[in-house]
Amino acid sequence: MDTNKVISLDGVTVELGGRVIFNNVSFAVEKGEFVAVLGPNGAGKTTLLKLLLGLLKPTKGDVRVLGAVPHRGDGNIGYAPQHRVLETDLALRARDVVGFGLDGNKWGIGFGSRKRDALIDAALKEVDAYRFANAPIGHLSGGEQQRLLIAQALITDPKILLLDEPLSNLDINHAQEIIALLTEIAKHRGVTIMLVSHDINPLLPAANRVLYFARGHSAMGTPDEVVTSATLSRLYDTKVEVIRSGGHVFVVGAEI
Amino acid sequence: MFSIFQYSFIQNAFLAGTVVAIVGGFVGYFLVTRGLTFAGEALSHIGFAGAAAALFVGIDPIVGLLTFTIIAGIAIGIFGKDLREEDINIGIVMTLALGLGALFISLYNGYAEQAYSILFGTILGISHTDVLVTLIFGIGTIAILVAIFRPLLFSSADPEVAEARGVPVRALGILFLVLVAVAVSMSVQVVGVLLIFTLLVGPAATAIRLVHNPLGAVSISIALALAYTWLGIFLAATGSWPVTFYIATISFLVYLPVRLLTART
Numbered sequence: 001m002d003t004n005k006v007i008s009l010d011g012v013t014v015e016l017g018g019r020v021i022f023n024n025v026s027f028a029v030e031k032g033e034f035v036a037v038l039g040p041n042g043a044g045k046t047t048l049l050k051l052l053l054g055l056l057k058p059t060k061g062d063v064r065v066l067g068a069v070p071h072r073g074d075g076n077i078g079y080a081p082q083h084r085v086l087e088t089d090l091a092l093r094a095r096d097v098v099g100f101g102l103d104g105n106k107w108g109i110g111f112g113s114r115k116r117d118a119l120i121d122a123a124l125k126e127v128d129a130y131r132f133a134n135a136p137i138g139h140l141s142g143g144e145q146q147r148l149l150i151a152q153a154l155i156t157d158p159k160i161l162l163l164d165e166p167l168s169n170l171d172i173n174h175a176q177e178i179i180a181l182l183t184e185i186a187k188h189r190g191v192t193i194m195l196v197s198h199d200i201n202p203l204l205p206a207a208n209r210v211l212y213f214a215r216g217h218s219a220m221g222t223p224d225e226v227v228t229s230a231t232l233s234r235l236y237d238t239k240v241e242v243i244r245s246g247g248h249v250f251v252v253g254a255e256i
Numbered sequence: 257m258f259s260i261f262q263y264s265f266i267q268n269a270f271l272a273g274t275v276v277a278i279v280g281g282f283v284g285y286f287l288v289t290r291g292l293t294f295a296g297e298a299l300s301h302i303g304f305a306g307a308a309a310a311l312f313v314g315i316d317p318i319v320g321l322l323t324f325t326i327i328a329g330i331a332i333g334i335f336g337k338d339l340r341e342e343d344i345n346i347g348i349v350m351t352l353a354l355g356l357g358a359l360f361i362s363l364y365n366g367y368a369e370q371a372y373s374i375l376f377g378t379i380l381g382i383s384h385t386d387v388l389v390t391l392i393f394g395i396g397t398i399a400i401l402v403a404i405f406r407p408l409l410f411s412s413a414d415p416e417v418a419e420a421r422g423v424p425v426r427a428l429g430i431l432f433l434v435l436v437a438v439a440v441s442m443s444v445q446v447v448g449v450l451l452i453f454t455l456l457v458g459p460a461a462t463a464i465r466l467v468h469n470p471l472g473a474v475s476i477s478i479a480l481a482l483a484y485t486w487l488g489i490f491l492a493a494t495g496s497w498p499v500t501f502y503i504a505t506i507s508f509l510v511y512l513p514v515r516l517l518t519a520r521t
Contacts, residue, residue, distance in 0.1 A: 053420045055419065055420060072419070072420065072421075072422045073420075073421055073422020077420075079417055079420045079421075080417070081414075081416040081417060081420075089288060089289045089291070089464060090289045090409070090412060090413050090464075090470065091289070091463075091464045091467060091468050091469060091470060091472075091473040092413060092468070092469070092470065093468055093469055096469060096470060097413070097414075100409075100410045100413065100414065100417070100418075101417075101421075103406060104406055104407065104409070104410030104418060104421065104423070105406070105407055105410065105418065105421045105422050105423045106406055106407070107403055107404065107406065107407065108402065108403060108405065108406060109402055109405040109406065109471070110405070110406050111471075136468040152417070153417075
């Protein structure tokens, strides 16, 4: 087995409620890669993350994460689902949210310890969130909350980071800050990142490869290989034009 | 004035009241934060039907209360996938329960006093058996809440990540509603069906506005519930107005300034 392969899908088909989400999808991701997962709504981006987390089983085919069949509660995977407003009624501080990543799944009340505080502080510093460590989450902006969710996902020191739409609800400057942060983390920790997005542009400088889903099929490669008129037209089965201008990519004729 | 404590009915009231307040303050925190206050209200009305049915067949009302609310709690947990969207369904079931309660009370042919005490509470008349039942169920509820505290908090704040991390989110949700059912049944004895919010929601809602960390909020919620209950029983025992009136009024008088002085984000 190729030891550099962190994630691999081999001929995977997923049907949910009689609807085919994936049809015979195969690809592999290597250690330390930053993969942007793109495609229209309902194309299976979130389904892919659920497969990798072991929350869904493939109807057909083989899914491997770090050489094993995915299972729930795998500490090797850090996960931040699609951005949502965190429950403000819970009277949570920023550090409480990060703490969930550490021991939220353990039984008992958990009164904390110096060691626990130190781990949380370190995680908060890594995502530049230490300055609002004790602020109630209801007082934090979308970008600040996103940093907390990344810190929460990172605190178990995972080998893989799965992020579902971390950039939605962020303006372009904040999106670029988050991407710069993730690039740094990927390099520094050697962690593999799969990031679901509906916009390729902020990811162009960061993503090593792009995984593009449409109509149950996928295409994988460098942004230059995949985000082209020819590849996307084949994926969508309709005429799609990719226009590159001033370092930006525009997809015309299809919902990205 | 402290001579009232020599009466066994006062001792019983304080003992049961203390356990009920701790359970109410603790469960209330999660009830409020999970947005389930309406389900709590519905369970109390279903409990009314249970208590009335128990009276009708001639058994202790607490048995009917516990049976009906626990079954209803499990049913809500299983069938109400997103409870916030099930409010109309809960409302309709709740009114059916009230209707059934009215029927049982009229069939019972007993004293209207019994119906009154289910609706408004009867802590000063609590029986020795009820104190015992309250103690057992109360300690059990607190023990379970302590055991599931972190995963329940995690799954309340972020069910998706909690599930991915291996927390049995759905099972915890159902278990929590069973605990709510027990808390409601116990609280009915103190404040009655109609005033369930004063113990289950009032202290927790106030606490959440005062502090921003889960353990602190739970502690303050329990402390407030205890203070309201003790003060209410004490005032009622020395005065002549009902306990329920005192507890509800204190709960309101504390919540009002807190609500007005703390800005919500």
